[in-house]
Amino acid sequence: MSDHLGWASVTAPPEADLPAIAAAAGGTQRLRYEGGQLYVEGVEQAALDAALDSVGTDPPSIASPVRTISPREFRLRFTPAERGAVTLAASRALEADDPTLQVFLDDLAASSVVELDHPDLAAGMDALVARELLSRARADEILE
Incomplete structure (x- = not known):
């Protein structure tokens, strides 16, 4: 020095x-x-x-690549039974004045891409787990 x-x-x-x-x-x-x-x-x-x-002396940070897929590709990660259960649950929740699941599905449908690590997607998947439409392991598998 x-x-x-x-x-x-x-x-x-x-x-x-x-x-x-x-x-x-x-x-x-x-x-x-x-x-x-x-x-x-x-x-x-x-x-x-x-x-x-x-x-500091840490290496420069390198942004992680954003993992994206199309909304259709994301939808096809669910089994037909899971897709049906989610659709039915969203419909029933709407009838009970709870739009949460339908808003999640509408947001996905309106997206040009689905960012697999986005906090809103994680929150939507958490809602599916909370409603016992998916297990935590299955939700994690879908997000892989």
Whole structure:
């Protein structure tokens, strides 16, 4: 950790998000990495130290891919008996002034894609489990 010819340096592992550390310190023009040291030109040493503390040394996060299928593909993951039971339960719930299942089914039908990890889908599947239309294991299998 020293200033050398206008360069400040910090120790950082190679998997750290080195450009983010440099940018957080206010230096994005020139940086280099040698022997476990990140060198950033034109920043104060204190700023680079603070940037390392702020950004950390974890690898950059990589967003997980969104798992999607068509509404028809999702519907076909249910057996014919399960589809019938869900449809009947939604109809009966509507008659009892509970639109929850029907709204879930309508939302699926109106979707261009079904995001298998979306919280709304998980909530709908939880509703099917709560109404004993599916077991938890079966719901998880459908969402695989």
